[in-house]
Amino acid sequence: MQLTAPAPPTRRTGIRDTDGMAVASFVLGLLGLLVLNVFLGPIAIVLASVALWRGTARRGRALLGLGLGVADLLVLVAFMQADSTVSWSF
Numbered sequence: 547m548q549l550t551a552p553a554p555p556t557r558r559t560g561i562r563d564t565d566g567m568a569v570a571s572f573v574l575g576l577l578g579l580l581v582l583n584v585f586l587g588p589i590a591i592v593l594a595s596v597a598l599w600r601g602t603a604r605r606g607r608a609l610l611g612l613g614l615g616v617a618d619l620l621v622l623v624a625f626m627q628a629d630s631t632v633s634w635s636f
Contacts, residue, residue, distance in 0.1 A: 567597035568608035575614025579621060587618025 571593035578586030594612035602608050 564597045564600040564602035565604050567593045567600075568602045568604040568611060571597060571611025571615065572607045573611075575611045575618060578618035579614065583618035583622045587615045587622065590615030590618065 571590045574586045574593065575590035578590060590611050594608045594615060597608040598605065598612070
């Protein structure tokens with residue numbers, strides 16, 4: 547009788563984590579077009595970049611999140627230019 551250890555379970559949490567990051571970047575980028583684009587845009591960009599760097603299976607969603615994050619910042623710049631201010635004035 548030979549004692550052997552069972553094979554370790556395969557870890558798919560890394561792939562699921564990157565897929566979650568891709569979806570989160572898309573949702574935050576989309577939400578950032580409506581509210582809080584100064585915060586949600588950079589977060590969407592970072593999440594999409596990390597998901598792409600780690601090799602997510604949802605590459606298209608991560609690219610959309612990256613594009614929407616950049617669009618959030620462009621909308622912010624456009625509003626600041628139209629209002630002739632450096633920041634939001636409430």
